[in-house]
Amino acid sequence: MTAALPPITPRPRRRGRNVWVNLLGLFVFAIAAFPVYWMVLTSFRRGVDVQKATPQFLPSPGTLNNYRKVFKRDFFWTAVKNSLTVTLIVLVAALFVAFLAAVAVSRFRFRGRRAFVIAILIVQMVPAEALIIALFRILDGWDLINSIIGLSLTYLAFVLPFTIWTLRGFVANVPKELEEAAMTDGSSRMRAFMTITLPLVAPGLVATGVFAFIQAWNEFIFALVVMNKPDKQTLPVWLQAFNEGAKGTDWGGVMAGSTLMAIPVVIFFLLVQRRVVGGLTAGAVKG
Amino acid sequence: MEHADGITPRRRRVRPLPYVLLVPATAILGLMLGYPILRLVTLSLQKFGLKQQFGAAADWVGLKNFRSIFADAEFWMVLRRTVVFCAVNVVLTMVLGLAIAVLLKRLGSKMRLLVTLGLMLAWSMPALASTVIWQWIFDTQYGIANWALGRQGESWLSNPLTFYFVATIIVVWMGIPFIAFTLYAGLTQIPDEMMEAASIDGARPWQRFRDIVIPSLKPLLLILTSLSVLWDFRVFTQVYVLQRAGGITRDTNLLGVYAYRTSFGGNHFDKGAAIAIVMVTITVLLTVFYLRSMTKQEEL
Structure with missing residues (x-):
């Protein structure tokens, strides 16, 4: 080795350790981010390049053909439309219903309050996967198979516990005194609530709304069972059908589909994750 | 509820508002989570195969x-x-x-x-x-x-x-x-x-x-x-x-x-x-x- 020795620093040992820590950091970053990078990269690759014996890790002159193919594929736009419709219904309904419940639980003391909160916590843990069978039979009985309404209702029930739980924390964090001050100034309770509390809770509504959006947008299993006609598929079910149909021959197309499905989620998620994370461990929440 | 300690009548009255606010959430959770759990239990106690899917009556079979x-x-x-x-x-x-x-x-x-x-x-x-x-x-x-x-x-x-x-x-x-x-x-x-x-x-x-x-x-x-x-x-x-x-x-x-x-x-x-x-x-x-x-x- 003829390379020049590094200049001696006042704390060489610490320096040396930092290099290892940083290398480890890079390694973790690479493992975490690589699959996402690989997805995007593959989605812009030509078929011949995807099937090369030696993979190329850096972006190369690519193509938009995979995306064109996805856009032209049967039922893609129907799936986008279905996903958007279900997601919007769930988002609006969940926010409205959860907000009312959150206000009730965090602003009032009443008989059954504690029981309700505990029920919410328990219900949140019921594995949806176990309920598919029964929900399918029920929705079938109500003629709500392959129905946007049926799927939305199902999703609504599954996001409500968490949205109520999270919003409850946000509402509780707005001091009641603020509202009361407005009320002594002559505002009605409703008015005080609308002008004081609601704006302060707005960030919480955004965060929980995005959570509901992501859940409904990503959900796969229920959509798979409940929406079994091609023109009723949501985006994840459409993507899986594409994936199964391609049988490992059209990775460029499948990755383009995955990228399109993931983009809105990744963006929304990065925007709000800070606000929602606390809800799960509830460290920040006080009733 | 007992009110032996002389709580004023105003405090004793049950305020309906919180319950009203909880109605939509309770309804949806009951209908789409509570009922399915119940239905899961009944399904597991019945005979429910292909025939029953097409409308045959489901018999109770216990455990x-x-x-x-x-x-x-x-x-x-x-x-x-x-x-x-x-x-x-x-x-x-x-x-x-x-x-x-x-x-x-x-x-x-x-x-x-x-x-x-x-x-x-x-x-x-x-x-x-x-x-x-x-x-x-x-x-x-x-x-x-x-x-x-x-x-x-x-x-x-x-x-x-x-x-x-x-x-x-x-x-x-x-x-x-x-x-x-x-x-x-x-x-x-x-x-x-x-x-x-x-x-x-x-x-x-x-x-x-x-x-x-x-x-x-x-x-x-x-x-x-x-x-x-x-x-x-x-x-x-x-x-x-x-x-x-x-x-x-x-x-x-x-x-x-x-x-x-x-x-x-x-x-x-x-x-x-x-x-x-x-x-x-x-x-x-x-x-x-x-x-x-x-x-x-x-x-x-």
């Missing part, structure tokens, strides 16, 4: 469905597999998550931002998209994993053991970010003075980790482990998609997928429901444990 699944060796196999899969995934997620949390604490602010960004990307990916990506990485013909390991045409999904290896990578990859971030937040709560005092007293890094960090994080570790157990016990999407890609289902079923296949594939909604009941029961027991560790943390 016959449970007896029949408990007598089935495959059920026990799947249950054992599910428990082992869950345990392996939880341990890996927690250990690696804690290690990354400690790493985040050690890193400078720029590197920390970079690692955080990477973890966020992994965390935000939809489960289905993640599974499809990893399926591509482990593709038999053109997958990058085979290239990197120098194995040509290795078919990862057609052998149960390598199948679970891939499934575990996906589940752990998706699960780590939340654990790492939460534990990192917990680590930043440990006062620096405490660590400094310990190192002045001559505690080695490992001793500080064992005697200060772990005890301080214990409540958090408990909650996160319980949550991970609950989540990894119900893994479905990853296994389902990999099964569709790999072709073997019988040897790779986990409880959730098994219940699904028994119902929709085998048209035995009754037995499927019984399996699902077992799954719910185990989950509820685990949840009680989770809630107990959580309610110790805060007042409801």
Whole structure:
């Protein structure tokens, strides 16, 4: 080795350790981010390049053909439309219903309050996967198979516990005194609530709304069972059908589909994750 | 309610408003969660196969469905597999998550931002998209994993053991970010003075980790482990998609997928429901444990 020795620093040992820590950091970053990078990269690759014996890790002159193919594929736009419709219904309904419940639980003391909160916590843990069978039979009985309404209702029930739980924390964090001050100034309770509390809770509504959006947008299993006609598929079910149909021959197309499905989620998620994370461990929440 | 202590009549009156506010939430949860749970119980106590799907009356059969699944060796196999899969995934997620949390604490602010960004990307990916990506990485013909390991045409999904290896990578990859971030937040709560005092007293890094960090994080570790157990016990999407890609289902079923296949594939909604009941029961027991560790943390 003829390379020049590094200049001696006042704390060489610490320096040396930092290099290892940083290398480890890079390694973790690479493992975490690589699959996402690989997805995007593959989605812009030509078929011949995807099937090369030696993979190329850096972006190369690519193509938009995979995306064109996805856009032209049967039922893609129907799936986008279905996903958007279900997601919007769930988002609006969940926010409205959860907000009312959150206000009730965090602003009032009443008989059954504690029981309700505990029920919410328990219900949140019921594995949806176990309920598919029964929900399918029920929705079938109500003629709500392959129905946007049926799927939305199902999703609504599954996001409500968490949205109520999270919003409850946000509402509780707005001091009641603020509202009361407005009320002594002559505002009605409703008015005080609308002008004081609601704006302060707005960030919480955004965060929980995005959570509901992501859940409904990503959900796969229920959509798979409940929406079994091609023109009723949501985006994840459409993507899986594409994936199964391609049988490992059209990775460029499948990755383009995955990228399109993931983009809105990744963006929304990065925007709000800070606000929602606390809800799960509830460290920040006080009733 | 007793009012012997002379509470004024105004306070005694039940205010209807909070109950009114709870009506929509209760209605939806009751209809779409409560009722299905009830229906699951009734299904599991009936005979419900192909005929009943087309309108034949469902007879009550008592615990016959449970007896029949408990007598089935495959059920026990799947249950054992599910428990082992869950345990392996939880341990890996927690250990690696804690290690990354400690790493985040050690890193400078720029590197920390970079690692955080990477973890966020992994965390935000939809489960289905993640599974499809990893399926591509482990593709038999053109997958990058085979290239990197120098194995040509290795078919990862057609052998149960390598199948679970891939499934575990996906589940752990998706699960780590939340654990790492939460534990990192917990680590930043440990006062620096405490660590400094310990190192002045001559505690080695490992001793500080064992005697200060772990005890301080214990409540958090408990909650996160319980949550991970609950989540990894119900893994479905990853296994389902990999099964569709790999072709073997019988040897790779986990409880959730098994219940699904028994119902929709085998048209035995009754037995499927019984399996699902077992799954719910185990989950509820685990949840009680989770809630107990959580309610110790805060007042409801």
